[in-house]
Amino acid sequence: MRAPKHALPLMADVYRQVIPRVHQELAIWKRKADDIPDEELRSQAQLSIRHKTFHCEGGSILGLLSGHHSKEVIRFIVAYQTISDYLDNLCDRSVSLDPNDFHHLHQAMLDVFEPEKEQSDYYACRDHTGDKNYLKDLVTVCREELVALPSFQIIQPHLQDLAKRYTELQVHKHVTPGEREERLIGWFESTAGPLRDEMSWYEYAASSGSTLGIFSLVAYAAKDPRMTRSKAKRVYEGYFPWVQGLHILMDYFIDQKEDHEEGDLNFCTYYESDEEMLRRIGYFFKRAKRAIRSLPDHRFHRMITSGLLAIYLADEKVSQHPLLRRQQFALFRFGGLESMFFYMNGRIFRRSGQKTD
Structure with missing residues (x-):
């Protein structure tokens, strides 16, 4: 099986293969979440699934890169994205502002990529601990899919790099509001390397906040048991920083009003x-298109990039906000007709009851 090269076959595969499989996997985790004994942990696990299903659906489209192994890759993607969304809820809506707490929680996202390592005590710094192994089970499922990949060791360093960037971002952005900016700027200065000349600290942070590069690497490793280090590097560089940065900037673009009301960093x-x-969003889009040119399945990745603009612009938050509605037309100029096609699909999909968070 080849990854779709055109928009219509892509959307057909999304509706027929990806969405049903994602919902099957999420149903398993919803049952486990419902069974969590601690009220606070149960509530956040349930909310992360209920309101962030879209994250799993969108990320799982990359499972189409894996050919006949899409079932296994989507199982990984749903479990890993569910970890991300659950921990994001715990940090965003937590009374804790302790960076040690956030570090322990997000160690789960790093432990995934060290299958031989004993899992950590993720709740070591908080009173709420009774999750009936919910978080550890998510990590275990991710590990099961990774160790089955003959090429896992080839992609492992890149997976760890992306996960480390992601977890460090989450720790810095959830601490006391007065400390966030200073911590993030210091992190940028110490870890961004040559990217310091190409983007601001907040754009670098956005580029570190996506899981798309991880999902793409896992999908290719599932498809190609003889994946080379050079190909793994190409996939890594194809997604980080520009595609991932575009992804998260669009996410923050539609959340500006909501984040202002909640006091969240945007x-x-x-x-x-x-x-x-x-x-700058247009610049990220142009750089993303340039970065993916060297990737296998270039047309597929081009559609993913155009879709990132469209799927967020189709969100109801844009239609309800006059300023965002005016700004969306400027962003459509970058994506052209392909983005408009995915935008219309996104609008139809949301009217069927789906939404982003």
Whole structure:
């Protein structure tokens, strides 16, 4: 099986293969979440599945890169994304502002990529601990799929790099509001390397906050048991930083009003003007398109990139916000007709009862 090269076959595969499989996997985790004894942990696990299903659906589209192994790859993607969404809920809506707590929680996302290592005590710094092994079971499922990949060791360093960036971002962005910016700037200065000349600290943070590179690497390793180190590097560099940055900037773009009301950090608010924000998102889109040119299945990745613009612009948060509605037309210029096609699909899909978070 080859990855779809055109929009119509892609959407057909999404509706026929990806969405049903994602919902089957999420149903398993929903039952486990319902069985968590601690009220707070149970509530956050349930909410993360109920309101962030879209994250698993969107990420699992990359499972189509794995050919006949899409079932196994989607199982991994749903479990890993569920870890991410659950921990994000625990940090966003927690009374804790302790970076040690956030570090222990997010160790789960790092433990996934060290299958031989004993799992950590993820709740070591908080009173709520009774999850009936919910988080450890998620880690275990991810590990089961990874150790079955003949090429796992080839992609492992890149997976660990992306996961480390992601977890460090989550720790820094959830601490006391007065410390967040200083911590993130210091992290940027110490870890961004040459990217310091190409983007701001908040754009670097956005580029570190996506799981798409991880999912793409796992999908290719499932398809190609003889995956080379050079191909793994190409996939890594194809997604980080530009595609991942575009992904999270669009996520923050539609969440500006909500994050302001909740007091949550939003990287789009750091731009000096709306014009600069739109210009930089367009720049990330152009750089993303350039980065994916060397990837196998280039047309598929091009559709993913165009879809990132469209699927977020189709969110109801945009239609309900006059300023975002005006700005969306500027962003559509970057994606053209392909983005418009995915936008219309996104609108139809949301009217069937789905939404982003």
